[in-house]
Amino acid sequence: MSLKGKVLIATKKMPDPTFREMLILIVKDDEDGAVGYCLNNSTNELVGELWGKLSQQNSNCEFTETNDKSRIQTGGPVFGPLTALHKLENASENEVVPGIYCSTSGEKVNEVVTSHTSFRIYSGYSGWGKGQLKSEINRGSWHIIDFDEKFIFHTPETEVEVWKEATQQISQSFFCTLGIKNVPSDPSLN
Numbered sequence: 001m002s003l004k005g006k007v008l009i010a011t012k013k014m015p016d017p018t019f020r021e022m023l024i025l026i027v028k029d030d031e032d033g034a035v036g037y038c039l040n041n042s043t044n045e046l047v048g049e050l051w052g053k054l055s056q057q058n059s060n061c062e063f064t065e066t067n068d069k070s071r072i073q074t075g076g077p078v079f080g081p082l083t084a085l086h087k088l089e090n091a092s093e094n095e096v097v098p099g100i101y102c103s104t105s106g107e108k109v110n111e112v113v114t115s116h117t118s119f120r121i122y123s124g125y126s127g128w129g130k131g132q133l134k135s136e137i138n139r140g141s142w143h144i145i146d147f148d149e150k151f152i153f154h155t156p157e158t159e160v161e162v163w164k165e166a167t168q169q170i171s172q173s174f175f176c177t178l179g180i181k182n183v184p185s186d187p188s189l190n
Contacts, residue, residue, distance in 0.1 A: 003029040003133070005097040007151060008036065009143040009166055014136075018077050023151050023166050024126050025085070027094060027102045034128040037075035037085060039120075039151045040159040045072045047113060047121050070119075076126030080104075084112040085152055086119035097147050118153050145169045 003026045010019040024036040047070050075083060081104045085096070091111040092101035103109050112119045128136070136142055145166060154162050 003034065003144065005147055007039070007145050007147050007166065009145060009170065011140055011143055013139065014141040019126075021163050023163065024076070025096065025147060025151065027085075027096045029133070031130065033130050034133045036126045037083065037122045038073065038126060040154075040162050041074040042071040042159060043074055043123070046070065047072060050121075051110075051113060070121070073120050073122045075122030075124045078125050078127045080125045080127075082106075082109055083122045083125065084109045084119050085122065086112045086117055088112050088115050088117040088119070091115070100147075100149070100152070120152055143170050 006026050008024040008026065010016075010022060014020070019038075022041060023039040025039055026034055026036040028035040050072060084091075084103045086101055086103065087099060088111065089095075089101060091103050091108045093104060093108060094102040096102050103112060109121070113121065133142075137144070146169070148166075148169075151162055151166065
């Protein structure tokens with residue numbers, strides 16, 4: 001079963017501290033391996049600042065200056081091209097889930113940034129070789145939850161809340177499997 005479009009949350013059994021309290025959206029999962037992006041790992045660099053630098057470095061560069069104030073996200077520990085997760089279908093290279101697209105070519109990423117659509121730009125990615133992610137899941141290193149758009153399109157100030165909401169999804173799922181229907185937000189009040 002492909003995990004494309006699912007969100008991973010590291011468990012306490014995850015040996016790599018890089019992924020502690022990270023939500024990772026899987027955008028590719030096939031026989032060659034898996035690729036995902038950390039959804040809640042903002043940097044301090046603004047998209048508009050980076051685009052200004054890129055457009056000045058090369059006169060025939062496909063990056064157009066923009067005043068966008070969103071922050072660049074760290075997609076993971078693996079070096080890779082700038083990537084956009086976005087809602088602009090005509091700039092799509094890969095539909096991750098219905099209405100959410102992924103693009104890595106400079107031309108497509110620039111088109112997304114200069115449009116007026118919701119997007120996030122990622123530097124780097126999280127990657128797994130053939131069978132590696134499945135092995136980590138079997139060892140209990142990852143929880144798997146359904147994607148929710150709010151996991152991508154949030155502000156850096158709300159990253160902690162997004163993390164908490166995602167982990168509550170795990171708790172709710174667990175209690176549902178036990179047949180418990182009403183779970184208080186603070187079980188100590190029970």
